[in-house]
Amino acid sequence: MKTRSNDWLVGLTIVITMGLIVAATLFLQQSELGRKRDTATARFRDVGSLQVGNAVVIRGVSAGRVTQIALAPKGWVVVAMELDRATTLPVDPVVLLQASSLFGEWQAMITSRAAVPVNRDVVAQVEDALDAPTGALPGAVLPDIAQLTTVAGGIAGNVASVAERVRTAFNDTAALELRTSIRNFSVLSGDLARAVRAQSRNLDSLALTARVGLADVAASSAALRRTMQRVDTATSTGALEEILAESRVASRNLRLATERFETLSQALAASEANLRGAIGKADTVLGRIERGEGSIGLLVNDPRLYRNADSLLVELRTLVVDVRRDPKRYFSVRVF
C-alpha cells in the first residue's frame, strides 16, 4: 500500500512538472496551439542579428514571427516566417531586417518595394534578391546601430586626425604667416573691389548696348515674323504655285528665244562670211578699177572715154529721136 502511494505521488509529481515545463515553454515561445498560420519565406545575403522567434511586422503591427533561418546555395540565407492567417501582404512585398531597439532585438518588416528606404546598399540587396524562386520574397538588411556607430567612429577618428594635424601645423610661424596672408588678402580684396566697380560700370555700358542690340534683334525678329507670315500666307493661297508655273513658262520661252538667237547668230555668221567675200571681191574690182584695168577702169581713169561715151549717148539720143520721127528711114518691113 505504501509502495503504491509512493508510485502515485511520484508519477503525479513528474507529470505535473512536465506539464508545467511544457506549458511555460510554449507560453514563452508564444506558441499558439491550434491557431492556423500562413508561412512565407524570404531570402537574403545576410540576416544580421536576426534570430528564430523575432517578430514579423507589417506597418508597425506584429503579424507573425521568424520560425527558421537556414543557409541556402549560392550564398543565400533563407528565412521562414509564420504569419497570422488574416494577414494581407503589401503589394510587391519586400522583407527588410532591422534592429527594433538599441539592445540587439531585430525584426523582419514586410513592406512594399516602393517603401524601401532610399539607400544604395539596401536597394542593391533588394534588386539582387529579386530573382528569388517562386514564393520567396526578396529581402535586405538595413544598417543597424552598430554599423552606424562604426561609421561614426571612423568619422570621429578622421576628424580627430585632422584636428591633430591642424594643431601641429598651426604654430607661431603659421600664425604670423596667416596674419600676413590675411593682410595681403585685405589688400587683394580692396583691389578686387575696385576692379569689380570698374567692371561693373563696363558691364552697365555693355548691358545698355546689349539692350539696344536686343531691341534691334527683337524688331528684326518681328519683321522676320511678318515676312514669314506673308510667306506662309502666300504659300497657303497658291500664289507661289502660280508664280512657279509662270516662271516655268517664261523659262521655256527664254529657252526658245535663246535657240532662235543661236540660229540667227549662225545665219549672221554665214552672211558675214558672204559679206566678207563680197567685200573682198568688190575690193578687188575697185582695185582693178582704180588701176584702170578693165572697161570700167578705163572709163573711170580715161576722160576721153567718158567724153566719147557722152558724145555717143548724145548721138544715140539724136538717133532715137530721129528714128521716132521717121522710122521708115531706118526700118523696112516687107511681106514676101
Next chain:
Amino acid sequence: MLEIIGRAARESLESFGAAGKLTAEAVRSARDVRTWWPNLTLQARQLGVDSLPIGTLIALFTGVVLALLASYSFTGAVPRYLVGTLVQKTVMMELAPVLTGLALAGRVGANIAAELGTMRVTEQIDALETLSYDPVAYLVVPRVIAGVMMFPVVVGVAMFVGLGAGWAASLGLLDLSSTEFLKGARLFFDLFDVRYGLVKAASFGFAVSLLGCVNGLRARGGAQGVGSAATHAVVQSAIMILVLDAFWAVVWLLGRTP
C-alpha cells in the same frame, strides 16, 4: 602542515576513486532490475517529491531578489523590460539548477550518506551481503536513478516558480507592467535554456546521489563516522555541482550563438 595537505589530497583522490569504482559497480548492478525497482519510487519520493518545498522556497526568493536586483541595475537608457530577460535567463539556466542542486546536496546527499553510513556501522549492509543481496543494486542503484530522475523535476518546478516569482515581484514591487515583463522574458527565450538547465540538474542529481552513497558506504566507527560521512558527502557534492556547472558551461555554452 604538509602532512595535513597530503592526507586531504589522498582522501579526495580516494573519494573520487571510490566514486568511479562504485559507478562501475552500479552500472553492472543496474541489470538486476528486480532488486532495485521496488525501492525506486520510495527513493524518488524521498529525494524528489519531499524536496519540492525547499526547491520551491529557494526559487521563490531567488525570483523576487533577481527582479529587484535587475530593476536596481537597469537604470538610464537600459529598458526596464530587460528585467524579464534577466530573470528568465538567470533562473532557467543558472540559479534554479545550481541553487536547488546545492540545497539538495545538503538535504539529499546528507540523507543518503547518513542512512547508508548508519547501515554500514550497524552492519546492516554486511547482513545484506550475508543474505546474498547485492548492496549496490539494493541501495545505490535506486538512489542514483531516483536522483537523476527527480532532480530535473525539482529544478523544473523551481524554474517555473522562480520565473513566476520574478513576474509577481515586477508587478507588485516594481513599476513594471505584465506586458513589459513578458516582452523581456520572451525576447531572448530559447528552448535551449530549458534543456540546458534540466540536463545540468540531472547531472547534479547523479553526482549528489552517487557521492552520498560513496561516503555512506565508506562510513566507519559509529555515530562520528556517520556524521563525518554526511559532512563529506555535502561538501563533495557542493564542489561537484560547481565543477559540473562550469563543465557544462564550457562544453555547451562556449562558442554557441543564440
